[in-house]
Amino acid sequence: MNFPMMRKKISFKNTNFALLILLMGLFLVPDLVSAQPYSSTANRSKKTALLPIYLKKHAHERPPKSTQERLKKFEEYIDYFTSLSYTRPGFKVDANFIRALVSAESAADPYAVSNKNAIGLSQITIATGKIAAKELYKTKYDFDHVDEERLINLQESDLYDPAINLLICTYLIDKYIRNYKGNLALIISAWNAGPGAVRQYRGYPPYNETLTLIARVNAYFKHYQKFYI
Numbered sequence: 001m002n003f004p005m006m007r008k009k010i011s012f013k014n015t016n017f018a019l020l021i022l023l024m025g026l027f028l029v030p031d032l033v034s035a036q037p038y039s040s041t042a043n044r045s046k047k048t049a050l051l052p053i054y055l056k057k058h059a060h061e062r063p064p065k066s067t068q069e070r071l072k073k074f075e076e077y078i079d080y081f082t083s084l085s086y087t088r089p090g091f092k093v094d095a096n097f098i099r100a101l102v103s104a105e106s107a108a109d110p111y112a113v114s115n116k117n118a119i120g121l122s123q124i125t126i127a128t129g130k131i132a133a134k135e136l137y138k139t140k141y142d143f144d145h146v147d148e149e150r151l152i153n154l155q156e157s158d159l160y161d162p163a164i165n166l167l168i169c170t171y172l173i174d175k176y177i178r179n180y181k182g183n184l185a186l187i188i189s190a191w192n193a194g195p196g197a198v199r200q201y202r203g204y205p206p207y208n209e210t211l212t213l214i215a216r217v218n219a220y221f222k223h224y225q226k227f228y229i
Contacts, residue, residue, distance in 0.1 A: 050206055058215035062223050063103040070108035077166045086174040093174050096228055100220035110162045119159035122169035126156045132168045188214045
């Protein structure tokens with residue numbers, strides 16, 4: 001693990017529906033649909049029609065003002081944890097992506113709990129959190145804002161802590177960015193439905209919740225890029 005390094009600034013054009021946004025030095029696949037193999041012609045046709053519909057539906061959606069105001073409380077944590085390289089030297093998660101994910105998942109409420117018992121700012125389950133926390137503990141890195149001893153035996157209550165929640169979130173997103181080569185649809189699919197669903201569907205799963213989150217994070221990400229460097 002390599003902590004921390006300077007982030008390169010790269011400019012690019014926004015588009016309405018194509019996911020031409022940049023994370024960790026990797027371009028997201030512009031044609032997300034054709035990039036995913038699928039098992040049959042009928043299923044492929046049905047699936048390829050889904051994502052563009054969701055992208056168009058949510059293209060002009062913006063995080064509510066109340067969400068943006070709450071998010072400001074956690075800027076120090078977001079800036080810090082996205083300044084670190086977790087899985088590859090020199091690669092970092094874009095802070096605006098974390099802002100977008102947190103806004104879409106919890107409306108920046110650190111006490112949010114889903115009906116699946118996903119907890120906190122980025123909506124992490126305790127099972128997923130425990131695995132990631134142990135991996136982070138093994139790095140022996142002395143993180144600011146977090147007591148590393150809490151990582152070795154993570155409790156559900158720890159996920160309400162914004163610093164711990166955002167650390168685990170940023171680390172997991174970095175892993176998904178690496179595993180899915182910067183493809184936003186697959187990153188969010190793995191985050192929301194799990195890597196198993198991505199493998200099962202050989203791409204993004206056709207779940208309403210997952211497709212909505214993909215489209216919403218994409219729209220929010222573009223919004224935050226206008227206001228943050």
